[in-house]
Amino acid sequence: MAKRSVGELTAEDLKGKKVFVRADLNVPLDENQNITDDTRIRAAVPTIKHLLSNGAKVILSSHLGRPKGVTPKYSLSPLVPRLSELLGIKVQKADDCIGPEVEKLVASLPDGSVLLLENVRFHKEEEKNEPEFAKKLASLADLFVNDAFGTAHRAHASTEGVTKFLKPSVAGFLLQKELDYLDGAVSNPKRPFAAIVGGSKVSSKIGVIESLLEKVDILLLGGGMIFTFYKAQGLSVGSSLVENDKLDLATSLLQKAKSKGVSLLLPTDVVIADKFAADADSKIVPSSAIPDGWMGLDIGPDSIKTFSDALDATKTVIWNGPMGVFEFDKFAVGTEAIAKKLAELSGKGVTTIIGGGDSVAAVEKVGVADKMSHISTGGGASLELLEGKELPGVVALDEAVPVAA
């Protein structure tokens, strides 16, 4: 069911109103507290700007990291300058997210301004979703906007709990966009629809693969998980990453693909290494000829060609997980080739969706991020959505009002 969107709220609904906005501003910081990737801050801006331009007072909340109690290195203070710069106003910051001091700051907020609350996870009640804590957060505002897609898979006080005390509770623009692509485009894709799934282990992608097998026409598998599939087919895998307890599962996934008429492609050649290291000796071998003592760390050139050809026929592609150990330049070729291929397909009108995690890093490394139709800001959240799970932070929001026919 579609959710009510912040876009439906106009100046009439918003002027002078205090709006509690939950965003996912969980950005990486270096040892000097400098932001090393501001994607999530930029992604939160359209919703905040919409609220400000309609005269609302924005009370902005987020977590950062996984602190246990108040931990200065997880303060949201380092985010204030960038947030202010992107919004074009001076953002105020509170030292806590509840309590009398915060209430005072909220009471003196002018229309069209932003108060950033301190890391909501400094209170253990946040992750426990304690109603009393949610009520205190909610008491700061008149209505709720959830734009924290990256945290929508968590039923926490600031994502789910507050909806019990604030009406309306609506979806922000980012949350909406993520759902449109990761749920909408994937459930109702332009076909042929292909998924590319990589990453390290098959065990962490079982849910995604099973769910995608119900929807896709083509499934391309890469990354460390392929060796479990090879072994299940009786091939030697040398010292490659293998999950011996998942061999039956790999066989059943191959059978399921067959019975569903999904074209499941495994790499036909691999780049192997004599050790797990950036400076390892490497060579390219057919998938059926991995010698003892060698491990597969990337897909080979024939596989890149086969995968690229298969992708040429598609209208929608979703990608989750790298094709190899892309952190080592020597074994990044397969992942980078897929990133470039998707950029090329985007230019031809194919919908290309990058489902979070390491594939986002790969696309950014190759410099083609701006070419993709959609890059998810959520790792765990995008994976859960692709697995077909409901996200508590989304479920709790108001339903969209059906448009009269």
Ligand SMILES: Nc1ncnc2c1ncn2[C@@H]1O[C@H](COP(=O)(O)OP(=O)(O)OP(=O)(O)O)[C@@H](O)[C@H]1O
């Ligand atoms: N052949 C391989 N052998 C061992 N590790 C591999 C291999 N191919 C890829 N990997 C590793 O898999 C890791 C990514 O796997 P993961 O399952 O975490 O992917 P992801 O879904 O993109 O990430 P996230 O879990 O953050 O969403 C990378 O660190 C990469 O080095």
Ligand SMILES: O=C(O)[C@H](O)COP(=O)(O)O
């Ligand atoms: O980075 C993320 O995936 C989100 O911000 C959620 O963080 P969490 O896994 O600590 O809940």
